[in-house]
Amino acid sequence: MTDLSVTIGSLRLANPVMPASGTFSEALADAIDLDRLGALVAKTVMPEIRQGNALPRVAETPMGMLNSIGIPCKGPEAFIRDAIPAFKRFHPPFVASISAGTVTAFAHLARQVGEGGADVVEANISCPNLEADGHAFAVSAAATAHVTKALRAATDGPLWVKLSPNAPNIAEVALAAEAEGADAVVVANTILGMAIDIDHRRAKLGAGMGGLSGPAIKPIVLRMAYQCARALRIPVIGCGGIASAEDALEFLIAGCRAVQVGTATFRHPGAMIHILDDLDTWCRARGIERIDDLIGTLEPFEAPRLPPGEDLAAE
Amino acid sequence: MTDLSVTIGSLRLANPVMPASGTFSEALADAIDLDRLGALVAKTVMPEIRQGNALPRVAETPMGMLNSIGIPCKGPEAFIRDAIPAFKRFHPPFVASISAGTVTAFAHLARQVGEGGADVVEANISCPNLEADGHAFAVSAAATAHVTKALRAATDGPLWVKLSPNAPNIAEVALAAEAEGADAVVVANTILGMAIDIDHRRAKLGAGMGGLSGPAIKPIVLRMAYQCARALRIPVIGCGGIASAEDALEFLIAGCRAVQVGTATFRHPGAMIHILDDLDTWCRARGIERIDDLIGTLEPFEAPRLPPGEDLAAE
């Protein structure tokens, strides 16, 4: 067996594979052994009771999907009373994903779920569905710094900040989160997209626009995860289109310390277990004893170019 | 036959379907009848002679591809002497795509190709391969305004500005181009991405990163095209992942006046002809006599939400 354990700040995970927020619940225990996962991540909870967005909430796209679920939520009390104990029956560290519309409410919620038993607070500052046209804390380094600082003050436990790929310069936003005390960043949430029902000439999603996820976005998110890993000292957790051990390895080699698997679980309930088994097989076939040795081993490149034509004249 | 003609500024096109720059050459005449297209768009030409990027220059991704071709180029003189006459043998208007590293060189090149016979100048201010990590004029509204102004001064003919999906707020950049006299914007170029060869732990592209194109990016680019069409008075030309008449219709209904087809031609040399035929069939089946009547007919939406739980209590 390969040593798959990884360290995210003060936290040691048995392996680098965990679910992405909003694509997982403890019901998946009906299909896989949750105790094999590196961590468990719950759907984002918000301070208020919410029904979520209008239907339809998902649309299929080429090798991906759009969603505009909109974070339906029974509120923090129900979350702490019912959801946290349900997740804590399992061994992996429990990550509570939180979001809020204001910095104060965000910080308050972080304290609540921390005291309620969450092992990690993951701040979803990037959900593109909550504001018109995708605005969110995560699209601005200043707003990210502001909210991270408040969250850091509100909780002593591990704090992960989940970034948005809709940010103009994601590494800059990641640096802002690092500077204000985040223990890790998750790269990234969904990319704002759209699909149109041409027969009815209306958006396929009830909310008009929604977040794109799945294999389609992997090349974009991998690039961002690499840019962040290159810029940061804190760990980067990659998330976007990961569906196989090979995909996970791309993110690890690019410098990510762990990965989150979202939409892949919708296509294959056993995807995370499959990834874990195949990571082990892949490493063993190559004599790699610790997955940690792979992290960030991408050969450096600096956009080498073939020299301009004239210079080649004499070769 | 449906009337497929559309107007882009002062230019009347027989139909809204044309190739995207860099994915087309007059050699396609071996496979399809180029005279059926709405316009012909050449590969970007730059002021200097260039060999392009290191190999490999493409990588396959889920329903898409990354490229880091890097604009190999024989220079403006060869382009005007050899390429323009080759394209002008065909009837559709000829669009010369140009790019340059400085505003002055850009403007000079626009004048050269305009005088050399181009019917339209398309300014590729967005190519993500030429600068480290994808920086380009197109990621800043100010830089876009600056270069557009110079281009507008340099040429009297139709001027299209091709935007980058890597811009933080593409509608803002589009507005800058409009304000400085662009006759249309093309939305958009490729999205910066990456893929890793896990066995060799190196980037799959010789240049490290490259531009993602193909069906995978369609939902993202459609969203951007819609955002631009909603914000602008000048026409928007949609470009990103269009592979079928249904895809083209999504862009037209979202408000685009025409579409460019890129990567789809690599999978199906006849893709553009197929799209044209199917557009006609689709319109005729629905009694739509002019494609123009479809443009921008998307039912408005304003992210309606199911009301929060409490309010539903009494229904």
Next chain:
Amino acid sequence: MSDEPASTLLAGVAEHRVGEHLCKVLANAAVNADYRHLRLAAPPAALTARPGQFFHLLCPAGASGTPFLRRPMSVYEVNAAAGEIAFLYKVHGEGTRALATLRPGDVLDAAGPLGRGFTIDPAWHRILLVGRGVGLATLAPLAVVAAAQGIGVTALLSVRRPDLVMSVALLEAIGAEVHVVHDADGSSEVRAVERRLEQMIAAAPVDAVFTCGSARLLTLLQRFVAAHGLIGEVALEQQMACGLSMCFCCVRPFRVGDLVEHRRVCWEGPVFDLMEAMP
């Protein structure tokens, strides 16, 4: 739960209640112009499916690429002895068109069984099934299981055209009393159906009512059930992504006393209390 790594995805999942089953296609034949009957060889875990439950099917690549999301399909037949399950499906959009290309010998990935099926009380004497179109596919196994428990079955099938009627032979074989109504002669209109149902239960009283496939019939049956003091269930549809309670895309509103509550069709359903459902 064992700590040993499962050697394959299937093995990793098989020990759990919801499996991802790689099933060999035995047959996939057209039943009529719109519908196909898909028979699969299925492992024991899949054979535990109860009436009203569904499988989430991973469609093969079709003409326009691979459908990304799975497609939910009610189990239509379970033949535990033969190790087979079957679906009856309507060819509709991209996913079902792709399913229609499956040939015997191909492998189909079916995740399930999923969701909450119909309630059956062995003390009942007779149940009434009212189905429209492909809703029959969902109700048929309920009739089979009820009959096996000695419960009488009265069924009213509503179809667009007489040639689209299905499952009559199956229902008659288990001794059900079958009534067919259709749009062509107006017999499927609400008023006509209501009169017909009154006659049917006057002749043979029922303990519970089950329906699937039509919002109009649901409304009618809510009135009918209330008027006769019966109980009932409805199987509902909604677009799904995960099929496993995780994504919240499949919600529908339900009336619970004075409140309206969202429930997930894949998890709290697809079978719901008839009176709480909102058409």
Next chain:
Amino acid sequence: MSDEPASTLLAGVAEHRVGEHLCKVLANAAVNADYRHLRLAAPPAALTARPGQFFHLLCPAGASGTPFLRRPMSVYEVNAAAGEIAFLYKVHGEGTRALATLRPGDVLDAAGPLGRGFTIDPAWHRILLVGRGVGLATLAPLAVVAAAQGIGVTALLSVRRPDLVMSVALLEAIGAEVHVVHDADGSSEVRAVERRLEQMIAAAPVDAVFTCGSARLLTLLQRFVAAHGLIGEVALEQQMACGLSMCFCCVRPFRVGDLVEHRRVCWEGPVFDLMEAMP
């Protein structure tokens, strides 16, 4: 060119030189552990393919989805009378693994013929073919066409293991003199091959040399051709996207006098002057 809309993609393209042909698979059998022989029913336009030209194949969906890019394959056989073309391919990565799943009756989309093939001068008496591995697939049709024009063929085939040798029967059937070398006994080493070639052309002089499949053999043949004042051509490979000169991803460097120039394998090639090629 007509102004009428073509009713299908195929029809729209068929009147032009490069077609997108929907070909029925006739056979797709393993030749040995690594290689498969794919036979297709092909329309007349595809049957014009000349030795050295290639088709760009749209692979079906495989285990990990649909390969997005087409895969270039040299035409291995053209049987105009039977209306068939064939390919000999090595199962290598995702695309060729997907090709390997094709069954008789399936349809494969083959765009072509593409590229510039081998030059044959009817005045020649004898040509020398030197191929390695799957490079033989590219050279085989050249041997057939040359033989049909009364040109003698001497062939040296280099393979990893004797059991991977292919096309010997085909070459012998057209009267070629065939020499096989392999890695197992060292006969495929550069020095050994060089000696062997010297003996071969001493016994039967040749007018031109053709090669495909090995950079090492290319270098060797450049020396050999220079030393003997011969001419020659090489078929080269490079990853392709469009296959039609449009994308510039398939370039390779060539030595032209003192200059190095980039040329597109899909357009200026895949067959190039032997001396200008850079291994």
